[in-house]
Amino acid sequence: MEKIIQKVKNLSVGFKSQKGKEISILKNITTNIKKGETVGIVGESGSGKSTLALAMMGYVKQGLFTMGGECIFNSSNLLAMGNRELEKVRGRKIAMIPQNAGQSLTPNLKIGYQIDEALKLHTNLNKNERDKKISELLNKVRLPSPETIALRYPHELSGGQQQRVAVGMALAGNPDLLLLDEPTTGLDVTTQAHVLELLNFIAKDTGTSMVYVSHDLGAIAQVSDRIIVMYSGEIVLEGPARDILKQPIHPYTYGLLKSIPKLSLAGLPDSMPGSQPQPGAKTKGCSFYDRCNLAEDKCKKNSPNLEYVSELKTSVRCFNYKKLIEQKSEKQSNIKRNEKNIKINEILNLTDVSISYAKQKLLDQIFNKITDSNPTVKDINIDINKGETIALVGESGSGKSTILKSIAGLLRTKEGNIKFDQDRILSNDLKKRSSGDLRAIQLIFQNPDESLNPNHTVEEILAQPLKLYFGLSGEELKNNIIGLLEKVRLGKFYLARYPRQLSGGEKQRVAVARAFAAKPDVILCDEVTSALDVSVQAAVLNLLQQLKEDFGTTYIFVSHDLAVVRAISDRVAVLYQGRLCEIGPSKNVYKFPSHPYTEVLLGAVLEPDPDIKPKLVAEDIVEDKPPEKGCCFQGRCPRFLGDKCKNETPPWQIGDNGNAIRCHINIKDLEKKQNGN
Amino acid sequence: MFFLIIKRILLGFITLIIVSLITFVGTEVLPGDACTTYLEREAYGAALEACYERLGLNVPAHERYLSWAYNVIQGDFGYSLSGQMPINEVLGPRVKNSMVLASAAIIIGIPIALILGIVTALWRDKLPDITISTVTIFAMTIPEFISATLLILIVAIWLEWLPGIVIVPTDVTITELLPNIILPVIAIAMIMTAHMARMVRSSVIQVMSSDYVQMAILKGVPYWKMVFKHVLPNALLPAINVVALTIAWLLGGVVVTEVVFNYPGLGRLVIESISNRDLPTVQALAIILASIYVSINLIADLLTLMLNPRLKTLQIRK
Ligand SMILES: Nc1ncnc2c1ncn2[C@@H]1O[C@H](COP(=O)(O)OP(=O)(O)OP(=O)(O)O)[C@@H](O)[C@H]1O
Numbered sequence: 004m005e006k007i008i009q010k011v012k013n014l015s016v017g018f019k020s021q022k023g024k025e026i027s028i029l030k031n032i033t034t035n036i037k038k039g040e041t042v043g044i045v046g047e048s049g050s051g052k053s054t055l056a057l058a059m060m061g062y063v064k065q066g067l068f069t070m071g072g073e074c075i076f077n078s079s080n081l082l083a084m085g086n087r088e089l090e091k092v093r094g095r096k097i098a099m100i101p102q103n104a105g106q107s108l109t110p111n112l113k114i115g116y117q118i119d120e121a122l123k124l125h126t127n128l129n130k131n132e133r134d135k136k137i138s139e140l141l142n143k144v145r146l147p148s149p150e151t152i153a154l155r156y157p158h159e160l161s162g163g164q165q166q167r168v169a170v171g172m173a174l175a176g177n178p179d180l181l182l183l184d185e186p187t188t189g190l191d192v193t194t195q196a197h198v199l200e201l202l203n204f205i206a207k208d209t210g211t212s213m214v215y216v217s218h219d220l221g222a223i224a225q226v227s228d229r230i231i232v233m234y235s236g237e238i239v240l241e242g243p244a245r246d247i248l249k250q251p252i253h254p255y256t257y258g259l260l261k262s263i264p265k266l267s268l269a270g271l272p273d274s275m276p277g278s279q280p281q282p283g284a285k286t287k288g289c290s291f292y293d294r295c296n297l298a299e300d301k302c303k304k305n306s307p308n309l310e311y312v313s314e315l316k317t318s319v320r321c322f323n324y325k326k327l328i329e330q331k332s333e334k335q336s337n338i339k340r341n342e343k344n345i346k347i348n349e350i351l352n353l354t355d356v357s358i359s360y361a362k363q364k365l366l367d368q369i370f371n372k373i374t375d376s377n378p379t380v381k382d383i384n385i386d387i388n389k390g391e392t393i394a395l396v397g398e399s400g401s402g403k404s405t406i407l408k409s410i411a412g413l414l415r416t417k418e419g420n421i422k423f424d425q426d427r428i429l430s431n432d433l434k435k436r437s438s439g440d441l442r443a444i445q446l447i448f449q450n451p452d453e454s455l456n457p458n459h460t461v462e463e464i465l466a467q468p469l470k471l472y473f474g475l476s477g478e479e480l481k482n483n484i485i486g487l488l489e490k491v492r493l494g495k496f497y498l499a500r501y502p503r504q505l506s507g508g509e510k511q512r513v514a515v516a517r518a519f520a521a522k523p524d525v526i527l528c529d530e531v532t533s534a535l536d537v538s539v540q541a542a543v544l545n546l547l548q549q550l551k552e553d554f555g556t557t558y559i560f561v562s563h564d565l566a567v568v569r570a571i572s573d574r575v576a577v578l579y580q581g582r583l584c585e586i587g588p589s590k591n592v593y594k595f596p597s598h599p600y601t602e603v604l605l606g607a608v609l610e611p612d613p614d615i616k617p618k619l620v621a622e623d624i625v626e627d628k629p630p631e632k633g634c635c636f637q638g639r640c641p642r643f644l645g646d647k648c649k650n651e652t653p654p655w656q657i658g659d660n661g662n663a664i665r666c667h668i669n670i671k672d673l674e675k676k677q678n679g680n
Numbered sequence: 681m682f683f684l685i686i687k688r689i690l691l692g693f694i695t696l697i698i699v700s701l702i703t704f705v706g707t708e709v710l711p712g713d714a715c716t717t718y719l720e721r722e723a724y725g726a727a728l729e730a731c732y733e734r735l736g737l738n739v740p741a742h743e744r745y746l747s748w749a750y751n752v753i754q755g756d757f758g759y760s761l762s763g764q765m766p767i768n769e770v771l772g773p774r775v776k777n778s779m780v781l782a783s784a785a786i787i788i789g790i791p792i793a794l795i796l797g798i799v800t801a802l803w804r805d806k807l808p809d810i811t812i813s814t815v816t817i818f819a820m821t822i823p824e825f826i827s828a829t830l831l832i833l834i835v836a837i838w839l840e841w842l843p844g845i846v847i848v849p850t851d852v853t854i855t856e857l858l859p860n861i862i863l864p865v866i867a868i869a870m871i872m873t874a875h876m877a878r879m880v881r882s883s884v885i886q887v888m889s890s891d892y893v894q895m896a897i898l899k900g901v902p903y904w905k906m907v908f909k910h911v912l913p914n915a916l917l918p919a920i921n922v923v924a925l926t927i928a929w930l931l932g933g934v935v936v937t938e939v940v941f942n943y944p945g946l947g948r949l950v951i952e953s954i955s956n957r958d959l960p961t962v963q964a965l966a967i968i969l970a971s972i973y974v975s976i977n978l979i980a981d982l983l984t985l986m987l988n989p990r991l992k993t994l995q996i997r998k
């Protein structure tokens with residue numbers, strides 16, 4: 004039998020409520036981590052993943068306490084150790100790679116110092132040897148020119164580089180166990196794929212065991228040998244990664260997998276109703292009862308135990324798991340999206356739009372001249388049809404939000420114009436737009452926490468646009484508000500709630516309702532689902548689609564998640580550094596990506612399937628400025644042609660599938676090459 | 681960064697010019713002028729003319745402002761009205777005395793504030809924090825004129841340990857001055873120290889709960905090393921500006937305290953010259969106080985800029 008290096012036994016962690024009640028957030032967790040294996044811990048936010056990972060280092064966050072159980076490492080219980088002893092384990096035997104490396108590196112200390120600190124603490128090397136080791140570690144995590152990186156401060160690195168430094172620092176003590184808490188969340192798709200590939204390499208190279216915590220089954224699928232699924236502080240499913248992903252035998256995991264949009268499938272993912280119970284909310288019965296479609300009476304009265312199913316080598320906490328084994332061959336039944344009734348009536352025309360963040364010099368301001376020759380966003384030409392959903396995709400910094408802001412009138416365009424309803428040019432200046440135009444274009448933001456006023460009730464939030472645009476009051480106003488709430492599937496009793504009393508998904512629904520209150524023609528959605536859990540995301544996507552079909556609204560949908568875009572959009576525009584690379588019907592762009600950048604992006608998408616590996620065709624360098632001339636993608640293009648791409652702006656070409664791309668290589672050749680891959 | 685410093689200094693100058701303009705215009709707009717005040721009921725006819733002639737008040741206002749400003753730049757504030765002596769001579773010892781008072785308060789207050797702030801943050805919600813925090817919050821709420829009066833009452837009148845009122849000539853030497861200033865210094869330092877300690881406390885607590893401190897713990901960095909390397913530099917950086925503001929604010933406290941203790945400093949001079957309508961002196965004081973204010977903030981900004989790697993590189997890159 005393989006050696007077990009960390010044994011978690013009956014671990015319960017909790018906190019004391021204000022009333023003095025003890026509330027558990029980890030309930031009786033038992034599991035083992037074997038030498039050399041990578042275990043993925045997955046679950047929705049609030050399921051206790053990070054708390055479990057931290058406990059494996061003997062660390063319990065402030066405000067929490069261990070209610071029982073132990074974490075045994077090297078035959079001693081970490082949770083009973085004093086700080087002195089723990090200092091010898093942490094970083095040396097067990098190391099942590101944090102979620103947000105940008106915030107986890109101390110801002111006033113140089114990268115080199117922070118790695119050196121770990122080396123000083125955990126090795127006996129002298130100064131020279133340590134310096135060499137620092138370069139070696141930075142090299143190992145594939146950072147360019149380690150010597151200069153070591154002299155930089157954390158803020159002088161990109162997100163991906165910071166994450167690599169964190170990995171390097173964790174490796175400094177040569178640990179037996181690496182804990183990774185959402186190490187790639189918040190990184191761009193391409194960067195994420197590269198970091199995961201690096202982690203896989205390190206796991207193989209050093210034989211270190213890893214515990215990989217993430218809400219993203221796509222990432223988990225790429226790295227894990229074994230998967231633990233957590234729900235409401237309990238393990239509900241545990242077993243070999245492949246089996247769990249291919250045949251999830253717990254209804255929660257089953258629903259979770261189905262709520263993830265996939266690249267290969269058009270249409271919206273199934274959503275799972277409801278949300279995770281709050282800690283301390285429930286004591287009797289199965290914690291998944293409210294959301295489960297296999298639930299029976301006995302589930303309400305008794306809590307299922309974690310049962311080991313020997314033929315699948317899987318442990319499952321469900322009375323009815325056998326039903327899921329039986330329906331094994333069921334195909335994913337994605338909800339069909341209504342793709343037809345798109346009228347070819349244009350509602351918005353973006354013509355030669357350029358947007359610059361550069362500050363104007365005083366003289367230019369006086370003459371009202373804009374001189375920035377290399378603006379953040381340049382030459383955007385998009386005609387948007389009434390009733391369609393057009394998506395803008397690209398990595399962070401590609402100018403997606405910038406374009407949305409200028410359509411909304413929050414940012415001035417430098418050149419070009421935006422025409423509305425084919426007949427009038429929208430003013431550059433928000434104050435000069437007519438009330439009708441303001442009403443017609445509404446915005447929904449990524450983070451409802453920031454966009455909903457915390458001091459207003461839901462009723463007040465929804466009343467604002469109704470009063471402003473339609474002058475409603477009294478009974479009529481109230482009825483309209485209730486109507487809106489029903490539209491987004493929230494009941495009357497939400498009227499008096501404040502945003503803080505709503506879950507993330509509910510908040511986003513209120514934000515959606517507020518946008519629809521104005522009866523807009525166009526809704527701009529900026530990463531509206533990226534802050535949400537997958538099951539909630541699926542519900543919000545379905546809601547948006549339903550509303551659109553009811554009202555014939557046009558969506559401009561910005562997202563970095565290509566699978567989400569695939570699910571919701573009719574047409575997609577791919578942006579790099581504020582320049583358009585490819586635009587076309589979603590089904591064709593995804594099936595026959597032609598532009599090299601689209602190829603890179605799609606290749607890097609992580610799917611929750613261990614058999615689909617990401618293709619890494621380009622480096623994940625971060626460019627902080629678009630190139631002055633030539634093709635915008637020249638810096639990273641895997642098909643770079645040399646001087647031509649450097650100096651000449653590539654022409655638009657339209658392929659047989661209706662995709663338009665901007666590249667010097669003939670579109671036919673590109674299609675051939677990529678299918679050959 | 682060089683340009684930034686230049687820009688800041690220029691901005692400081694502009695502030696001073698504006699302050700001087702405001703005081704100048706203010707004194708112009710007020711009914712009466714230096715001569716009518718000085719001559720009182722004889723302010724008519726030839727005597728008034730002569731006074732105008734002597735003080736140069738018969739030229740247009742903007743010319744007077746320019747010549748006044750020109751003299752100020754050369755360090756000459758003109759003549760005080762009441763004392764009929766050069767303002768520079770009046771100001772010199774007063775500035776020195778106030779500086780002694782303020783610097784004593786700062787030298788004692790800042791280290792105590794830092795220590796209290798750090799101790800309360802590190803032992804948050806434990807006994808040291810609860811005791812110290814109660815005392816600081818209490819100290820913060822008592823205005824100087826009350827604490828000063830109480831100090832006089834208890835230490836000087838009941839216990840008779842120290843003199844309650846400072847009775848020394850204006851041009852006293854520092855060694856003679858020192859025993860007299862213990863009570864005023866305590867009165868000034870109390871509020872300031874309490875404010876800064878609270879601010880340091882919340883800053884340290886915030887950094888202690890940051891991701892990078894959690895990371896340092898998980899890296900196995902020993903507690904005190906973590907405190908000194910990872911926590912304090914990041915927690916105290918934002919404190920610099922607050923300290924500057926507190927010092928600038930202390931100027932106001934100095935005025936009150938000086939009056940209560942009858943201390944021969946700038947603060948008392950402000951009150952005296954206002955009640956005497958000694959306009960040239962008031963103008964000079966306004967400029968001096970404003971320059972202290974501006975330069976303290978300038979120094980704080982530059983310090984922050986130099987110590988914060990983030991701002992440093994940003995500026996160099998731009
Ligand atoms: N206020 C600003 N001042 C200067 N530059 C800015 C500003 N806001 C954004 N930028 C720059 O403009 C570019 C595009 O920004 P934008 O936020 O639109 O990108 P995005 O694609 O939406 O990125 P993300 O996915 O991170 O939201 C980036 O390079 C960014 O650094």
Ligand code: SF4
Pocket residue numbers: 254255289290291292293295296297298299302307320321322323324
């Ligand atoms: S025990 Fe019942 S409620 Fe719980 S997951 Fe299984 S079927 Fe659903």
Ligand code: SF4
Pocket residue numbers: 599600634635636637640641642643644648653665666667668
């Ligand atoms: S024009 Fe050149 S650099 Fe740009 S995408 Fe095409 S091949 Fe790549």
Ligand SMILES: [Mg+2]
Pocket residue numbers: 403404530
């Ligand atoms: Mg954005």
